[in-house]
Structures are given as C-alpha cells and as structure tokens.
Amino acid sequence: MGRRRRRRRVDPADAARALPEAIAALSQTLPAGPSPETFRRAKFDRPEAAPAFWRLLFCVLSPQPPNGASASFSPEAQVRSVKLALRTQGYPRRALAQLPDDGSQGGRELLLALAWLLAREPLPERLLAQNRVQLGDEMHVCECEALASPGPPAPSVEADGCVDIRHLQWLMGKLRFRWRNLMASQQEQCALLGKIHSYTRGCHSDRSLGHLSVTETELLRDPEGGRQLLRRLQRENARLQAALEWRRRELVFWQWMDTVLDACPPEASQPTFLPRIPTPGAGALEPLVRELQALQGELREAVEARREAWEAGVGGRGPEWSAVRTALREAVGQDLAALRRACERSGSLAQPHGPRRLVRTEAGAPRGPGLRAPEVIEALRSREAHLEVVLRRLQGQCRQELARLVGALPGLVWILPPGR
Amino acid sequence: MSIVTVQLGQCGNQIGFEVFDALFSDSHCPQGLCSKRENEAYQASCKERFFSEEENGVPIARAVLVDMEPKVINQTLSKAAHSGRWKYGQHSCFCQKQGSGNNWAYGYSVHGPRHEESIMNLIQKEVEKCDSLNGFFIIMSMAGGTGSGLGAFVTQNLQDQYSNSLKMNQIIWPYGTGEVIVQNYNSILTLSHLYRSSDALLIHENDAVHKICAKLMNIKQISFRDINQVLAHQLGSVFQPTYSGEGSFHYRRNPLGDLMENLVPHPEFKMLGVRNIPQMSENSLAYSTFTWAGLLKHLRQMLISNAKMEEGIDWQVRPPLSGLPTLGKMSLNKEFHFNTSIANLVILRGKDVHSAELGAFKDPALYTSWLEPVHAFSVWKTQRAFSKYEKSAALVSNSQFLVKPLDMIVGKAWNMFASKAYIHQYTKFGIEEEDFLDSFTLLEQVIASYCNLGF
Numbered sequence: 001m002g003r004r005r006r007r008r009r010v011d012p013a014d015a016a017r018a019l020p021e022a023i024a025a026l027s028q029t030l031p032a033g034p035s036p037e038t039f040r041r042a043k044f045d046r047p048e049a050a051p052a053f054w055r056l057l058f059c060v061l062s063p064q065p066p067n068g069a070s071a072s073f074s075p076e077a078q079v080r081s082v083k084l085a086l087r088t089q090g091y092p093r094r095a096l097a098q099l100p101d102d103g104s105q106g107g108r109e110l111l112l113a114l115a116w117l118l119a120r121e122p123l124p125e126r127l128l129a130q131n132r133v134q135l136g137d138e139m140h141v142c143e144c145e146a147l148a149s150p151g152p153p154a155p156s157v158e159a160d161g162c163v164d165i166r167h168l169q170w171l172m173g174k175l176r177f178r179w180r181n182l183m184a185s186q187q188e189q190c191a192l193l194g195k196i197h198s199y200t201r202g203c204h205s206d207r208s209l210g211h212l213s214v215t216e217t218e219l220l221r222d223p224e225g226g227r228q229l230l231r232r233l234q235r236e237n238a239r240l241q242a243a244l245e246w247r248r249r250e251l252v253f254w255q256w257m258d259t260v261l262d263a264c265p266p267e268a269s270q271p272t273f274l275p276r277i278p279t280p281g282a283g284a285l286e287p288l289v290r291e292l293q294a295l296q297g298e299l300r301e302a303v304e305a306r307r308e309a310w311e312a313g314v315g316g317r318g319p320e321w322s323a324v325r326t327a328l329r330e331a332v333g334q335d336l337a338a339l340r341r342a343c344e345r346s347g348s349l350a351q352p353h354g355p356r357r358l359v360r361t362e363a364g365a366p367r368g369p370g371l372r373a374p375e376v377i378e379a380l381r382s383r384e385a386h387l388e389v390v391l392r393r394l395q396g397q398c399r400q401e402l403a404r405l406v407g408a409l410p411g412l413v414w415i416l417p418p419g420r
Numbered sequence: 421m422s423i424v425t426v427q428l429g430q431c432g433n434q435i436g437f438e439v440f441d442a443l444f445s446d447s448h449c450p451q452g453l454c455s456k457r458e459n460e461a462y463q464a465s466c467k468e469r470f471f472s473e474e475e476n477g478v479p480i481a482r483a484v485l486v487d488m489e490p491k492v493i494n495q496t497l498s499k500a501a502h503s504g505r506w507k508y509g510q511h512s513c514f515c516q517k518q519g520s521g522n523n524w525a526y527g528y529s530v531h532g533p534r535h536e537e538s539i540m541n542l543i544q545k546e547v548e549k550c551d552s553l554n555g556f557f558i559i560m561s562m563a564g565g566t567g568s569g570l571g572a573f574v575t576q577n578l579q580d581q582y583s584n585s586l587k588m589n590q591i592i593w594p595y596g597t598g599e600v601i602v603q604n605y606n607s608i609l610t611l612s613h614l615y616r617s618s619d620a621l622l623i624h625e626n627d628a629v630h631k632i633c634a635k636l637m638n639i640k641q642i643s644f645r646d647i648n649q650v651l652a653h654q655l656g657s658v659f660q661p662t663y664s665g666e667g668s669f670h671y672r673r674n675p676l677g678d679l680m681e682n683l684v685p686h687p688e689f690k691m692l693g694v695r696n697i698p699q700m701s702e703n704s705l706a707y708s709t710f711t712w713a714g715l716l717k718h719l720r721q722m723l724i725s726n727a728k729m730e731e732g733i734d735w736q737v738r739p740p741l742s743g744l745p746t747l748g749k750m751s752l753n754k755e756f757h758f759n760t761s762i763a764n765l766v767i768l769r770g771k772d773v774h775s776a777e778l779g780a781f782k783d784p785a786l787y788t789s790w791l792e793p794v795h796a797f798s799v800w801k802t803q804r805a806f807s808k809y810e811k812s813a814a815l816v817s818n819s820q821f822l823v824k825p826l827d828m829i830v831g832k833a834w835n836m837f838a839s840k841a842y843i844h845q846y847t848k849f850g851i852e853e854e855d856f857l858d859s860f861t862l863l864e865q866v867i868a869s870y871c872n873l874g875f
Contacts, residue, residue: 164790166686173685181677183584188421188552 019256022249028242029124031059031131042107043260049107054079057110060117060127061085075103086113089120095264108264115257124243133232136213136357137193141376197360208369209359421554421673423469423659424546425483426574429567430492431592432559433485434644437496438652439559440481443470444506446656446807453771453805458669462804465661465671471506472549479506482550484542485513486574488531488566512546514539524606525849527569528613540577547582555586555676558618562610563594563603572613579617586676589618590655593625593825602842604833609851611826612859615866620684622692623822624651628728635731637701653807654694657814658767662800672800682798683763683818688869693821695722696814697730710811712768712776719766719813720780726759726821739785760873761787761819763796770811773801788873823870830863 020036027033034042034052042049058078062085073081079101086096096113099106117123193214200212212220219226356371406414427436447466452459471479481500485508487493493515500507514535547553556578560571571589578587591614594603614621629650633642637650658679661671672678684690697719698710718730725737737758764786768776782793806812836842837856847853 167790169688170686170791170795173687174681177586177677177681177685180584180586181674181681184421184552184554184674184677191551 018249018252022246022253025242025245025249026124026253029128029239029246030056031127032056039111042111043263045108047105047107050105050110051075051103053107053110053114054082054103057082057086057113060123076101079103091116108260111260112264115260124246128236128239128243133229133236135215138355138357140355141371142354193358194360197358211360213357421469421552422482422550423554423557423676424543424550425470425481425557425559426543427483427485428558428560428571428574429487429564430489431561431564431567432571433487433492433496435590435592435648435651436483436485436559437499438645438648439655440470440483440500440506441503442649442652442656442807443660444479446660448505449808451805451808453810454803458804461671462661462802469554469659469661469675478504480509481506482546483508483512484539484546486515486539486570488516488518488527488570490515490517509546512542514542522565522600522602522606523845523849524565524569524602524609525846525851527566528573528609529850531566531570532573536573536577539574540581543578553585554674555588556582557588557590559590561592561594563598563600563606565606568606568610572610575614576617586680587618588620588622588676588680589614591621591623593623595626595630596825596828602845604829604836605842605846605856607829608833608859608863609855612862615690615862618690620680620692621690622694622816624654624694625728625825632699632729636699636729639701650699653699654696654814657696657769657806657812658694658816660769660806661804662767662769662802671802679765679816682765683816686762688866689762689818691818691822691866693817693819694814695719695728695817696812697722698809698812699729702808705808712772712811715811715813716776716778716780719815723761723764723815723817723819724759724786726757739783741785759820761796761817762791762873763787763818765798765800765816767800767814767816769802769804769806769813770809771803771805773803773811820870820873823867826863827867830860830867834860
C-alpha cells in the first residue's frame with residue numbers, strides 16, 4: 001500500500017503562467033518569434049498583432065538566404081509570398097487567402113496557420129537543423145536540399161513577339177561559361193581545403209577528426225571572431241533548450257488553440273480550392289495502366305509465337321534432348337533471378353543523405369564512423385551514369401524529331417554548327 | 421587564379437617573351453599613380469596570374485615554350501634569364517632539332533601526334549603549379565608551319581584534356597603581302613580548327629601593328645621586336661588586374677571567365693579584336709595629357725569606323741539611325757563601312773577613372789538588334805596607371821572588325837584551291853581535300869553570320 005498521496009492542488013498562478021511560458025519557449029525557437037502578449041492579441045484578432053505574424057510566417061515559409069536579403073521584400077510581397085507558400089502546402093482555410101495584402105489584418109487566421117504548420121511537422125526542430133552553426137567544413141552528399149528549396153522565383157521575362165534564336169544561343173553560352181567558372185571555383189576550394197586540412201594535422205583535440213576546419217582555423221587566428229562564434233553557439237544552445245521546453249509544455253498551447261478556433265466565426269462555405277498534391281492525380285494513371293496492360297499482352301503474344309516457332313524447328317528429340325532443355329531452363333531461370341536481384345538492389349540502394357563534415361585521414365588509418373569518400377564517389381558515379389543514359393535517350397529523341405522536320409522541308413540545306 | 425601560357429613556334433615564343441616582360445615591367449613600375457597598398461595588391465594579383473615563385477625569389481613565368489627548332493627558344497630563355505628580373509622555368513620548354521618548313525600539315529599530323537605526350541606533360545606540370553587554373557593562353561601565328569599546325573593540334577588536345585578550362589588563342593594575323601605562298605591555306609586551316617576547339621580567338625593583325633609602329637611610335641626601322649612590344653602592350657592593357665566590380669577595390673580573380681562570358685558565349689562569334697589608346701613612344705609620353713572624354717570619343721570612333729589606331733580615323737562614319745527599314749540600313753552600312761558590334765568590353769586604367777563617362781558606348785545603334793547594350797557592353801576599371809600612361813583605355817570587341825580580312829583570305833585560298841595548287845603538300849601528310857572543304861564551309865558560315873549582324 002502506498003503512501004496516501006496528497007492531492008496536489010494545482011496552484012492557479014502556475015496554471016496562468018504555463019501558457020505564456022510555453023508560447024515563449026516556442027517563440028524562441030522560431031525566427032522573428034513574437035512575444036506571448038502578441039499571441040494573445042492575435043487570438044482576439046487585434047490588428048497590431050497582424051504584422052508580427054506575417055513576418056513570422058514569411059521567415060518560416062520562405063528559404064532565407066544567409067546574408068539576410070529578405071529586407072528586399074516589401075511587406076506586400078511578403079504577404080503574397082506567405083499566401084502562395086501556404087496554398088502550395090495545402091492550407092485549407094479560405095479566410096487567410098482573403099486577407100488584405102497590406103498586412104494590416106488577420107492575426108487570428110495567421111495564428112491558426114502557424115498552429116497548422118506546427119501540427120504537420122516538427123517545425124522548430126527543422127528550422128534549428130537548417131540554421132545550425134557549422135563548425136566543420138561540410139558538403140551535401142545528396143541533392144535533396146538543392147531540389148527541395150529551389151530559391152526565390154526568377155523574374156519571368158515576357159517575350160513580346162519573336163525571340164531571335166541568336167539571343168537564346170548567346171544566353172546558353174553564358175550559362176555554360178558560368179557553369180565552367182563554378183567548376184573551376186569549386187576545384188579551387190577543394191584544393192585550398194585540402195591544404196588547410198593537411199597543414200593543421202594533429203591540431204584538433206578530437207583525435208577522430210585530427211585536423212582543423214576552416215572555421216576552427218579562423219577561430220585560432222582571430223580572437224574576436226572566436227568570441228562571435230562563441231556567442232552564436234550560446235544563442236543556439238538557448239534555442240535548443242527552448243525547443244526542449246516547448247516539447248514539455250506544448251499540451252497547454254494546443255488546448256488554448258482549441259479556444260482560438262472556437263473564437264473564429266464559422267466558415268461561410270466549403271473551401272473551394274483543394275490542396276495541390278505534388279504527384280499526378282488518379283486520372284493520369286488510367287491510360288498508363290491500360291498502356292502497360294496492352295504492352296504486356298503484346299509481349300506475351302510475341303513470346304508465344306517465338307516459342308512455337310522454336311519448338312517446331314527443334315522438335316521432340318528424345319531423352320538427352322529433354323535433359324538439355326531442363327538445363328537450359330535452369331540457366332534462364334538463374335539469369336532472370338540475377339536480373340531481378342540487380343534491379344531491386346539498384347532501386348533500394350541506400351542513398352546517403354544530408355550534410356557531412358569533411359575529414360581528411362591518412363591512408364591506412366583506422367576507419368572512423370561515417371561515410372568514406374570512395375563510397376560517395378561510387379554512388380555519384382552510378383547516378384551520373386544513369387543521368388547519361390537519360391540524356392542520350394533524350395538527345396536521340398531530339399535527333400529523330402529534327403530528322404523528321406528535315407524530311408518535311410525538301411530543298412533546304414542543313415549546315416551543322418562547328419562542333420566535333 | 422592563374423593563366424598558363426603556351427608559346428608556339430618562332431612567333432609565339434618571341435611575342436610571349438615580350439608579353440611577360442611587359443606585364444612584369446608594368447607591375448613593378450614606380451609610377452602607378454596610386455597608393456602603396458593598392459600598388460601591392462596590383463602586383464600580387466599580376467604575380468598570381470602570370471608568375472610562380474621560386475626559392476630565391478625570382479618569379480618564373482607560367483609558360484610552356486614549344487618549337488621545332490632550338491634557336492628561338494634558346495634566345496628567348498637567355499633573354500629572360502639575363503634580365504635578372506624574371507625567367508622561364510628550367511624544364512618548361514620543348515624543342516626538336518628540325519623545323520617543319522612552313523608546312524601546316526606536317527605540324528598538325530606529324531609533329532603533333534609524335535610529340536603529343538611530351539608537350540602535354542609539360543603543360544600538366546605547369547598546371548599543377550597553379551593553386552587554381554583560370555585557363556590557357558595559346559600564342560601562335562596563323563599562317564606559319566610549326567606555330568599554326570602544331571598550335572591547332574595542341575589546342576585540340578587541351579580541349580580534350582582540360583575540357584572545363586577556358587582557352588584563348590592569341591593569333592597573329594599575317595601581313596596581307598606575306599612571303600609564304602601557302603599562307604592563306606595555313607590560315608584557313610588554322611582558323612577553322614581553332615574555331616572548333618577554342619573558346620575565344622583574340623586576333624592581332626601584323627599590318628595594323630606595323631602601322632602603329634610607323635605612325636604613332638615614329639619608329640624608322642621597324643623590327644619584329646618593335647611589333648611584338650606593341651602587341652605585348654595591348655595584351656597587358658587588357659589582362660593586367662582590374663577591379664572586380666563597380667565600387668569594389670578588390671582585384672578581379674577571373675578575368676578570362678568574365679571576358680569570355682561577356683564577349684564570346686555564342687559559338688559562331690568567337691573572333692575578338694583589340695584596340696587601345698593612347699599609343700605613343702615613351703619620349704612623347706612626358707609631354708602629353710589626356711582627358712577621359714577625349715580618349716573615349718576617339719576609341720568609340722575607332723570602333724565604329726573600324727580604325728586600327730587613333731590617327732587617321734574616319735569621322736564621317738556614323739551609327740545608322742534606328743527606325744530605318746532593314747534594306748536602307750544595309751545599303752547605308754555598306755556605303756559608310758559602319759562596324760556593327762555584338763559585344764564590347766572597355767578597360768580603363770588610370771587617374772580619375774571613376775569619372776569616365778561611358779554612355780556613348782551604350783548606344784543601341786552600335787550593336788546588333790538581338791542583344792541590348794546592357795548585356796552587350798561591359799567595363800573594367802582600375803585606378804592604377806598602366807605602363808606609365810596616366811590614363812589609358814583598351815577595347816576588346818566582338819564585331820565586324822575582321823570580316824573583310826577574313827573574306828579576303830578565304831577568297832584567295834579558294835582561288836588557289838580551285839586550281840589545286842600546292843595541295844599535295846598537305847595531302848602528303850594526311851590533310852585531305854575534304855578537310856579543306858570543311859574549313860571553307862565553316863569560315864563562310866562565320867563570315868555570313870558576322871555580315872548578318874547589321875540586321
């Protein structure tokens with residue numbers, strides 16, 4: 001029998017503090033996080049809360065360039081960007097889309113949108129991971145990051161009338177030169193990183209790393225920079241602790257959000273736009289399935305016809321022949337199995353992901369944790385080979401198309417450009 | 421970022437020496453007209469680009485010297501070493517005992533493959549000395565035997581082995597009244613091959629430089645050395661360090677890339693010409709002063725009227741008025757010899773460079789219809805004076821400068837080809853009539869493309 005537990009009376013003062021503390025913790029993990037008082041005002045849809053929340057959502061939803069170029073976005077542009085981003089992610093409430101572009105209203109709707117984003121994914125953790133202080137020299141071993149955040153939309157230039165193809169060729173050429181310059185810069189960066197890593201061998205207190213990174217080297221050379229780095233790390237620590245706080249206390253926030261939702265006037269009608277699903281809808285699959293079935297049927301027929309012709313040509317020849325046939329069948333079966341295994345393997349090859357710190361080791365040194373460069377190179381090479389195949393196929397299609405066009409215009413002489 | 425220079429043949433080696441000498445002299449010139457810190461930054465940038473360091477402090481030119489005869493290379497090496505200020509690397513040269521007798525095909529099909537490995541190894545060693553490679557200069561003549569044929573072969577190899585690096589060929593356009601009877605054949609073969617494997621062709625016309633020596637520098641007995649020095653001065657005024665951008669005081673790290681991106685992105689338009697102003701003998705320099713307005717006015721007219729130097733400019737030539745029907749423009753162009761540009765790069769060096777007014781170069785009438793001045797015109801600047809000129813301006817232009825000379829050469833070569841004169845010298849070494857026809861096709865296409873710029 002346990003001690004009779006005293007019923008702990010919840011101190012009303014504690015209960016009153018729990019919500020603002022939870023919100024404060026949340027706010028600290030977010031960029032441009034508003035104060036708990038602003039959250040409260042937003043629940044009651046007070047206009048002074050709106051700008052802070054527009055700013056918060058803009059910082060959360062748009063990939064931020066590191067040098068803080070977000071200042072170049074006007075408030076109206078920020079509002080439009082937030083609306084577009086929410087719609088892209090499938091946010092269902094129409095009321096937000098109808099808020100004015102000047103950013104003067106909408107605290108409550110924005111608060112609901114924030115809650116929606118928080119409920120969908122571990123937002124504070126993701127933001128913290130994205131903006132973390134990097135001590136090592138890092139590179140990404142996959143393209144996920146680059147593909148997921150394509151950057152701000154490029155201004156689309158409307159071509160009024162015809163476009164001179166020479167202008168297009170000019171632009172393509174510029175792009176190629178920039179590509180080559182980029183490669184040259186990257187090679188230079190690699191060479192210099194290699195130098196730093198080999199010159200600082202033995203300087204790192206962590207033996208498994210062995211050498212310093214650029215940031216760490218700068219730390220030693222420039223004390224003021226070192227102090228700034230320390231401050232950044234301390235701020236990051238505070239944010240990480242706030243994230244932990246938030247996770248402990250968030251229940252009271254969600255209970256409060258229920259009351260915010262209740263405070264809203266009922267939605268006039270159903271949302272008229274459906275969330276955009278990034279995969280092709282069911283409608284696109286039907287014709288594909290039909291085509292696949294038709295092709296399978298064709299294949300079956302062709303196989304049957306060939307088998308019959310072969311059997312007719314070979315004929316039944318006696319016991320040693322049936323032994324040969326069994327052996328043949330086995331060999332074919334083994335080939336097929338090997339092919340299937342190869343397909344499965346390449347399909348489910350575990351692709352390494354995310355940013356990794358670069359560590360230079362001596363040949364023959366004991367292997368540390370993490371990826372080795374040859375593995376990454378191997379994965380990249382197979383990916384490159386795959387892309388080459390796709391490129392060749394597309395080029396072949398283009399050539400066929402060109403040949404078709406050439407055929408359609410007799411009397412025209414095609415001169416190929418000077419290439420090799 | 422560093423540039424590796426490949427000096428080919430007699431022409432390439434003699435000019436290469438003058439280029440490095442001019443670059444070195446300028447970077448150590450005391451009359452830079454700028455602060456000490458700026459001067460040091462300029463020197464450091466020039467040094468990183470063109471020289472590497474050895475233990476005893478004498479800078480070594482980032483160059484590979486190639487020739488089939490030893491005479492010129494030995495002269496070049498000793499001239500550099502005697503100066504005591506800079507030198508060539510001890511093992512940076514490749515030569516044989518026997519020349520190629522002005523035979524392009526021999527240079528391309530025999531010397532090239534035979535010595536490919538040695539030459540490319542030398543280049544590789546030079547590349548490895550660079551922290552980062554900006555690209556290659558290849559200095560060669562267009563109409564000779566060794567320089568041209570071998571040069572075309574080497575450029576092709578560089579394209580294969582260093583496909584991501586930038587390559588600019590410095591081509592010496594021969595005198596119109598040259599002595600080599602097959603020089604036009606050599607020229608068209610060189611040009612067509614380089615068009616396929618090089619990124620940019622910076623062309624220096626012997627006739628033009630000769631006139632500069634005679635009229636502007638007042639040299640009585642013009643030697644090859646004088647011509648080469650003027651040429652070196654022109655190259656230096658383009659490739660010495662400049663600021664990386666408007667309002668920046670850091671020196672540009674990627675001059676080749678920036679130049680090519682702005683001037684030669686289109687695969688059919690790769691021919692560039694250089695003009696610079698002022699150009700005079702050192703004695704006259706002390707007595708002259710210049711204004712940016714005056715210099716730029718002359719430079720612009722040189723561009724429009726296709727003048728080679730600042731004397732004898734035809735001021736009658738004017739840009740065509742916009743709004744004229746196309747045919748009207750064409751006849752006007754033909755009458756007044758207006759030179760249409762695709763893209764231009766102006767490089768300004770010297771005092772008060774930021775006050776120079778460049779609006780006249782941004783006139784759309786100067787450029788072809790499919791490229792706007794904002795994309796077609798770029799400018800590089802530095803306050804640091806070049807080679808004792810208080811103010812100097814250079815123009816690198818992708819324009820119709822070379823259409824007429826090219827057309828003449830192709831015409832003459834075609835006339836010879838039509839009667840199959842001297843073809844056996846080429847077919848003997850593997851250059852077939854097919855190759856000649858390919859070259860003619862390519863160059864006719866280039867001429868046509870440049871002529872169509874007026875529309």
